[in-house]
Amino acid sequence: MKLKFKKYFFEVLIVVILFTGLSIWMSRNMLDSGVQIPAQQLPNLSGELVELQWPSESKRTLVYFFAPWCTFCKVSMPGLNFLLPDSDQAAKKLNVIAIGLDYQSQEEVQTFIDGTGFTGQVLLGNRQLAQQFQVQVYPSYYILDQNGVVLRRDQGLSTPPGLWLRANL
DSSP states (O other), X not given: OHHHXXXXXXXXXXXXXXHHHXXXXXXXXXXXXXXXXXXXXXXXXXXXXXXXXXXXXXXXXXXXXXXTTOHXXXXXXXXXXXXXXXXXXXXXXXXXXXXXXXXXXXXXXHHHHHHHTOOSEEEEOOHHHHHHTTOXXXXXXXXXXXTSBEEEEEESXXXXXXXXXXXXX
């Protein structure tokens, strides 16, 4: 029994190490931890400008970059609803912002969002923003601290528990 447990433990450990290594390799071209993100204004889906400024009222901010043609984004985006704050107190811990990139029109982004059921804040980015955040793959996401400093970054398909762990550890 003890030998079987050790074998199982080492198999799980190898999988965790492989996934961690793959995640580090995939995010190698993204902004490094410690980089300060400047304040900026971006339009929301109604066309109103929203100020992204620091310090933020939230302890952490998850910035999730997506493209409306991205299959992984369509699969993972509904899971972001589980991370949305359900109270003012929770909003002080984690703010979730989805930013659309690589789209043809605002309507295309709206149709995509309607199809995913995401109910959080959606902003419209542009090529300059994609370059600033070094977004090359969708989805890409950054965890920022209260002052807009990059804490963590990753890209590709992720689960709500995976994003929650990245945001809270």
